[in-house]
Amino acid sequence: MQPIQLLAPDGTLTEDETYSPYVDALDESTLRDLYRSMVVERRVDAEATSLQRQGQLSLWVQALGQEGAQAGTVTALRATDMIFPTYREHVMALHRGITPQQLVAQFRATAHSGWRPQDHRFNTYGVVLASQTLHATGWAMGIQRDAAAGVEAARDELVLACFGDGASSQGDVHESMVFASSYELPVLFFVQNNQWAISVPATTQARGPLADRAVGYGFEGVRVDGNDVLASYAVAARMAEQVRGGGPKLIESVTYRMGAHTTADDPTKYRTADEVEEWGAKDPVARYSTWLRGRGLIDDAFIDAVEAEAQDLASDLRRTIHELTPVTLEENFDTVYAEPHRQIEVEKAWLRDYEAGFAEDSAAGGKGGA
Amino acid sequence: MAEASSEIREMVVAKAINAALRDALAEDPTTLLIGEDIGPLGGVFRVTEGLQAEFGETRVVDSPLAESGIVGTSIGMAMRGYRPVAEIQFDGFVFPGFNQITTQLAKIHNRTDGAVSVPVTIRLPYGGSIGSIEHHSESPEALFAHTAGLRILAPSNPQDAYWMTRAAIASEDPVIVMEPKRRYWLKGPVDTAAAPQDVHSAEVIREGSDATIATYGPLVPVALAAAEAAAEDGRSLEVVDVRSISPLDDETIARSAAKTGRLVVAHEAPTFGGFGAEIAARVAERAHHRLLAPVLRVGGFHMPYPPSHQEGRYLPDIDRMLEAVERSVAHSSRASSPV
Numbered sequence: 001m002q003p004i005q006l007l008a009p010d011g012t013l014t015e016d017e018t019y020s021p022y023v024d025a026l027d028e029s030t031l032r033d034l035y036r037s038m039v040v041e042r043r044v045d046a047e048a049t050s051l052q053r054q055g056q057l058s059l060w061v062q063a064l065g066q067e068g069a070q071a072g073t074v075t076a077l078r079a080t081d082m083i084f085p086t087y088r089e090h091v092m093a094l095h096r097g098i099t100p101q102q103l104v105a106q107f108r109a110t111a112h113s114g115w116r117p118q119d120h121r122f123n124t125y126g127v128v129l130a131s132q133t134l135h136a137t138g139w140a141m142g143i144q145r146d147a148a149a150g151v152e153a154a155r156d157e158l159v160l161a162c163f164g165d166g167a168s169s170q171g172d173v174h175e176s177m178v179f180a181s182s183y184e185l186p187v188l189f190f191v192q193n194n195q196w197a198i199s200v201p202a203t204t205q206a207r208g209p210l211a212d213r214a215v216g217y218g219f220e221g222v223r224v225d226g227n228d229v230l231a232s233y234a235v236a237a238r239m240a241e242q243v244r245g246g247g248p249k250l251i252e253s254v255t256y257r258m259g260a261h262t263t264a265d266d267p268t269k270y271r272t273a274d275e276v277e278e279w280g281a282k283d284p285v286a287r288y289s290t291w292l293r294g295r296g297l298i299d300d301a302f303i304d305a306v307e308a309e310a311q312d313l314a315s316d317l318r319r320t321i322h323e324l325t326p327v328t329l330e331e332n333f334d335t336v337y338a339e340p341h342r343q344i345e346v347e348k349a350w351l352r353d354y355e356a357g358f359a360e361d362s363a364a365g366g367k368g369g370a
Numbered sequence: 371m372a373e374a375s376s377e378i379r380e381m382v383v384a385k386a387i388n389a390a391l392r393d394a395l396a397e398d399p400t401t402l403l404i405g406e407d408i409g410p411l412g413g414v415f416r417v418t419e420g421l422q423a424e425f426g427e428t429r430v431v432d433s434p435l436a437e438s439g440i441v442g443t444s445i446g447m448a449m450r451g452y453r454p455v456a457e458i459q460f461d462g463f464v465f466p467g468f469n470q471i472t473t474q475l476a477k478i479h480n481r482t483d484g485a486v487s488v489p490v491t492i493r494l495p496y497g498g499s500i501g502s503i504e505h506h507s508e509s510p511e512a513l514f515a516h517t518a519g520l521r522i523l524a525p526s527n528p529q530d531a532y533w534m535t536r537a538a539i540a541s542e543d544p545v546i547v548m549e550p551k552r553r554y555w556l557k558g559p560v561d562t563a564a565a566p567q568d569v570h571s572a573e574v575i576r577e578g579s580d581a582t583i584a585t586y587g588p589l590v591p592v593a594l595a596a597a598e599a600a601a602e603d604g605r606s607l608e609v610v611d612v613r614s615i616s617p618l619d620d621e622t623i624a625r626s627a628a629k630t631g632r633l634v635v636a637h638e639a640p641t642f643g644g645f646g647a648e649i650a651a652r653v654a655e656r657a658h659h660r661l662l663a664p665v666l667r668v669g670g671f672h673m674p675y676p677p678s679h680q681e682g683r684y685l686p687d688i689d690r691m692l693e694a695v696e697r698s699v700a701h702s703s704r705a706s707s708p709v
Contacts, residue, residue, distance in 0.1 A: 138446020175439035338542035
């Protein structure tokens with residue numbers, strides 16, 4: 001199955017009977033926003049990588065190369081559609097109004113998550129691979145029940161369940177697809193096949209296209225060129241249309257992780273420079289930029305303005321990174337349970353008294369421990 | 371509370387849980403049940419009997435045969451405002467869902483800094499003495515007790531089974547209700563109108579003066595029978611029903627141990643690394659100077675649950691409890707106890 005492609009790496013657009021109408025329906029402002037989303041995230045991503053190198057983040061997970069897949073897909077959703085991301089959906093996060101500061105909090109280890117899921121309809125990043133696909137499926141069971149109970153907004157709501165080629169081997173993906181299919185739930189499964197699960201190639205996870213697995217569960221799967229932001233949008237838009245009020249669909253977005261798995265990884269140990277170069281020539285931003293320019297939708301002034309906006313965000317992140325307030329151990333005690341718990345109260349009080357003892361010692365002249 | 375259910379009735383544990391589920395479903399449209407075979411069959415133990423017929427397939431949901439899926443989708447529904455009650459068919463089958471329970475369910479409230487609650491109830495029939503095959507008789511409570519973010523209740527009688535199930539569903543936290551499956555047919559009074567008690571407190575259910583036996587769930591009737599047998603020999607035993615594993619009311623247990631001076635902790639799970647060790651350590655910390663003997667434990671052995679032909683020798687019984695009591699009583703002086 002060849003991935004659906006509308007925009008070739010050289011920036012030429014081909015017509016497709018099924019998918020072109022979705023692109024044709026996009027207004028100019030949305031077309032420019034797709035570009036802006038990708039470029040801004042790429043700059044923030046680079047800044048975060050650099051901040052990690054300087055010890056300001058304990059880890060960073062680059063999305064470099066996957067901007068088209070993410071920007072196209074998130075643009076096809078409505079703001080009310082819940083997204084259950086992996087830990088690499090930075091373009092989607094920024095698109096949903098999460099700030100770069102909120103995004104990096106988890107990676108500066110000041111909090112487990114920098115945002116409230118309900119504020120952005122964007123769940124916390126999922127770190128235990130594929131666990132979030134079941135949460136998305138349960139969310140969809142809620143949508144279905146809300147709709148049956150007469151909640152108008154739920155009738156054509158959907159949920160996006162993100163995962164990667166590595167996570168596709170996890171049992172939770174299988175179980176979520178079984179549940180989604182059996183109950184005909186409005187789940188749009190979105191697997192970004194970026195070719196590498198840390199050091200293991202996608203061929204170790206699957207010998208055939210991941211999209212083909214959908215058929216086994218009784219629903220449709222489509223393969224799209226994830227480095228083609230327009231095809232990514234069109235495929236997601238068409239699939240979303242059918243998922244709303246209907247059953248699940250799977251999109252396999254074929255893309256490439258241009259950077260390391262995380263800043264703790266060294267990809268030169270397991271893949272060739274030739275391979276990286278080959279994918280670099282399929283860059284999602286370059287081809288889209290070429291097309292937009294050719295269509296006269298953007299010019300140097302626009303590109304400069306987006307660059308400036310991206311640079312501002314990155315500089316702002318660098319300037320304010322020290323202001324991220326860590327969750328204290330006291331606050332951590334307070335959120336283990338929603339309701340009072342005897343052992344939590346006892347341990348919290350013990351810690352307070354224990355540390356107060358040092359404060360008294362120091363107030364008494366620093367003779368503690370004599 | 372529905373008028374019809376506001377009365378004291380004699381019922382078995384399974385029926386008490388059924389009544390609690392029915393009342394919760396009737397009261398709150400966001401409550402729903404999910405699990406394997408809980409629909410037309412009414413569950414393999416018939417705990418959900420009649421509920422799908424009464425409340426429909428969207429509220430009493432027969433799930434695909436997948437425990438991670440049951441727990442994981444329950445989490446998703448809870449995030450959206452529902453109160454799922456998930457049935458895991460047998461203790462030994464909770465492990466495919468263990469990842470979702472420990473890395474997700476237990477942690478989401480904390481992970482989101484309190485922004486998201488996941489009020490999921492997990493009903494877990496557990497324990498042995500039912501003559502079954504492997505994976506149907508286990509007691510994994512210590513694994514969950516060790517996981518912060520979970521509440522764990524262990525009813526031993528119909529009254530607690532009713533109210534603990536209600537409390538679990540009403541809680542904003544995830545709660546695992548350990549259902550003592552060999553006591554599903556234990557009969558007792560249930561007052562469905564009584565104001566909910568503190569389900570997280572331990573309770574002295576028999577007063578005594580020579581030693582205390584603390585236990586929970588399926589072994590509570592065994593401890594009571596042991597106390598009865600001891601009384602015939604002139605030994606006065608106090609029995610504490612621990613009731614709640616997390617949080618643990620160690621104060622009530624320690625108070626009883628301080629009063630009698632001797633404590634035996636019993637559970638079906640293996641003693642090594644078991645929850646009894648937590649109780650023993652806490653009582654030792656609180657009541658060291660009042661104890662006349664070390665806290666002793668009675669439980670399963672450090673082996674996989676044996677073929678059930680041998681479970682009579684494996685599981686703690688009256689004699690094993692009384693043997694521990696006698697060892698405790700015999701322990702009188704420091705000099706006489708070899709390390």
